[in-house]
Amino acid sequence: MRLLRVVILGSLHSRFIEKALPYLVPMLLETLLKQKEDQDQDDGIWNVSMAGGTCLGLVARTVGDAIVPLVMPFVEANILKTDWRSREAATYAFGSILEGPSVEKLAPMVHAGLDFLLNAMKDENSHVKDTTAWTLSRVLELLHTPSTGFSVISPANLQRVLGVLLESIKDAPHVAEKVCGAIYYLAQGYEDAGASSSLLTPYLPDIITCLIATAGRTDGGDSKLRSAAYETLNEVVRCSNLTETSHIITQLLPVIMNKLGQTVELQIVSSDDREKQGDLQALLCGVLQAIIQKLSSTDETKAVILQASDQIMVLFLKVFACRSSTVHEEAMLAIVD
Structure with a gap:
């Protein structure tokens, strides 16, 4: 942990870090191998491996x-080992x-490593799958920007990428949550991307279906999976x-209006039930807000909202009757839109 503080302070003085790279990076990489067998990816407890990865990110x-040349030999030497900690x-x-x-430096290794990452989403170890999903999310966040002329995703590999993501979203909650993040950034990358924005259109029904199914999982409350699924849908x-x-x-x-209506009918027998109802209603109101904003952007589609406006207002009035300040805020935002 002391090393983390040193790197944070050192990052303010880049020349200091650059001179220490040959000694610092190997030490940080060594900490990544100190995972615990029974560690819970969602317990939020800070450990040596997490600290090492955070330090490495700050150094980068x-x-x-x-x-890059100091880290990639470690990646290549460990990525295929039988020990899950190494992978x-x-x-x-x-x-x-x-x-x-720079993108120029990263592009070759990311293009070369993408297929491996997709295959690793089927790894036998849950820790490896969890970290792989997080890494894919980072790849899509940082290196999927068609509007700038560069993207690791192309018409040739989009179907495979989405196929893996939509299959992996059925995995354990902590993995599925990170897969939601990957889908989030995949969709975001196509915003204002000109002709490239059409590439995602054929897959939209399957993406929406999978996200709604994920939000409805009985274990959806774990790892904040339900909120991740609905935020990604938005x-x-x-x-x-x-x-x-x-x-x-x-x-x-x-579909979303029906789901919101069902929450009003939920049997509430405890404060915990009330809290869960409020959380779900807030998420669904958020989705309705996203839909209203989208369909209101053109005169043709705005008519759809106008036709459903009475039903929507009745739903929001029922939500207001549930006496949850968080839900009231989300409902009011949707109404204003």
């Missing part, structure tokens, strides 16, 4: 391209250095090409 952001550490190291180095709606997807978004509207 400080020194840029210089970090997980290699993936964690890879994901930790994606912010800082982003998918927001970033979609309305010219091509208006019918899909229109069909989604009654």
Whole structure:
């Protein structure tokens, strides 16, 4: 932990970190191998491996391209080992250095490593899958920007990427939550991407179906999976090409309205039940807000909202009667839109 503080302070003085790289990076990489067999990915407890990865990320952001040749030999040496700790550490190291180095430096190794990451989503070890999903999310957040002319995702590999993500979203909650993050950034990358924005359109029905199913999982409350699924759904709606997807978004509207209506009928016998009801209603009101904003952006699709406006207002009035300040805020935002 002391090392983390040193790196944070050292990052303020990049020349100091650059001079220490040959000694510092190997020490940080070694900490990545100190995972605990029974560690819970969702317990939020700070450990040595997490600290090492955070330090490595700070170093990458400080020194840029210089970090890559020092880390990639570790990744290549450990990524195929039978010991899960080695595979997980290699993936964690890879994901930790994606912010800082230039796209030109990262592009070759990311293109070469993407297929491996997709295959690793079927790893036998849950820790490896968890870290792989996080790394894929980082790749899509930082290196999937069609509007700038560069993206690790292409028409040739999009179907495979989405196929893996939509299958992996059925995995354990802590893995599925990170897969939601990957889908979130995949959709976000196509926003304002010109002709490229159409690439996601054929897959939109399957993406929406999977996200709704994920939000409805009985273990959806674990790892904040339910909120991650609905937040991702919001982003998918927001970033979609309305010219091509208006019918899909229109069909989604009654589905979400029905789900919100069902929450009003839930039997509430305890304060915990009330809290869960409020959380779910807030999420669904957020989705309705995203749909309303999207469909209200053109005169043609705005008519859909006007036709459903009375029913929507009745739903919101029922939500207000549930006496949850958080839900009231979300409902009011949707009404204002």
